Amino acid sequence: MTSIPNSENINTWISELNSDAKAAISVDCVIFGYNEKELSVLQIECNMPPHEAKMSLIGDLVKSYETVDEAANRILEKITGLSDLYLEQVQTFSDPNRHPLGRVISVAYYSLIKTDKYELIDKEHKHLQWVPITSTEEMAFDHQQIMNLCYNRLKKRLRERPVGFSLLPKKFTLIQLQRLYEIILGIKLDKRNFRRKLKATGLLKDLGEVQQDVSHRPAKLYTFDYERYAEMKNSNVLKFDI
Amino acid sequence: MTSIPNSENINTWISELNSDAKAAISVDCVIFGYNEKELSVLQIECNMPPHEAKMSLIGDLVKSYETVDEAANRILEKITGLSDLYLEQVQTFSDPNRHPLGRVISVAYYSLIKTDKYELIDKEHKHLQWVPITSTEEMAFDHQQIMNLCYNRLKKRLRERPVGFSLLPKKFTLIQLQRLYEIILGIKLDKRNFRRKLKATGLLKDLGEVQQDVSHRPAKLYTFDYERYAEMKNSNVLKFDI
DNA sequence: TCAAAAGTGTTCAGCGTACACCCATGC
């Protein structure tokens, strides 16, 4: 950035940069967890007045040497033990009164995780909790607003990009995939139309295998074709509209 | 936000908030100007080493008492003399080395303005310049990247929300409107199909007036129906897909 | 053989797209 004319010279800049123009920067992550039954958000007990009774999102201050993306990944890895999770920056929140301890500007992210992968690590963090997205308990600070915005973004993305596959096992059935869409979007979908659409994307690989040990007709197993996806992105022919 | 478990207690927080965890926050605005011939971006000569020869976006530091939205509006009003411009937050940029004078985290916005409205005020700011979006001169800092991202966002928005009308006079012809879409999107559109689609939104009011003093068949004048738009947004029936 | 869930095709309406000619005005 370059300052607007009136305050534009380097000396002004340097003194402003060292004055109270500085603020603390944090990252808040809406970590969506999916367990094939419901969509939840990972929350932590808030121990900060005046929000002691409420839950809040997972966040931390951004270090001086990292980008906000890096901070978000660091937080995620610390909490989940997993790296390379799907992660998307959503919006920056900056109400001067949003945080009780002073000015904290927060960059909101959301990420996606299979709840079962996480369970292992949860044991050491008892005050962490999966809260179903349908829960109406009010959250601390402006975290309710952040969560709602991220949920809306997720719903939009799910329909225009293949982000949902990161919430399923590598091998999945079409029924599992459909249920994922139905639960996250909160709507019912037509089985035949859904299958036709998904197959038309060309991003499903039929593994030629079927489910084992189910007491009904076993379903075929598919996997997401990451290579094909990379090709399509590169050549700009990706058509994904569910 | 609430810190992650290991560093979670208020004293840690307070000391971190007063330490070097703070950073300068700025807002950078991609101000798109449209003059019915081309789309330009308002840029300013950059006088900061090592970028002296380049142009940069309009920006400023965020004051301690304002939100980033407010900062963006303040900057816009100072530069253009206009308030209530269309304004949208796009993304936060935070590479620790993005700014030569130290850590400055920047929130990128774009806004839309009719170039002719602006011309009046430009006189006092000679080092400001409208640069056509098609220009390939490299910009200072990461401003090229910011501009590209904002331009892509604008193109997407233009097709899914009625944001383009703020770039036309109150009374406009369908040809003017189509030209606006063609220039911003950088594509050709079919006249008949474009008109059918736009009329189908129900957001155009036929004024029953025609152009004056043109040396050909005068075109009908329309206006954007803001009341209708507000109603549609409220009742969630807005369908706008150009 | 029954229960439970998987899998499969067709029809119809609406929408996007391609395309060519007549109309109103000023000069």
Place this chain on the structure above:
DNA sequence: GCATGGGTGTACGCTGAACACTTTTGA
């Protein structure tokens, strides 16, 4: 009367949506 740009309708293919029955397996 001619040059200039404004304005209009139709046909076709594709896509989204609605909808019901057969298949495979384990118990």
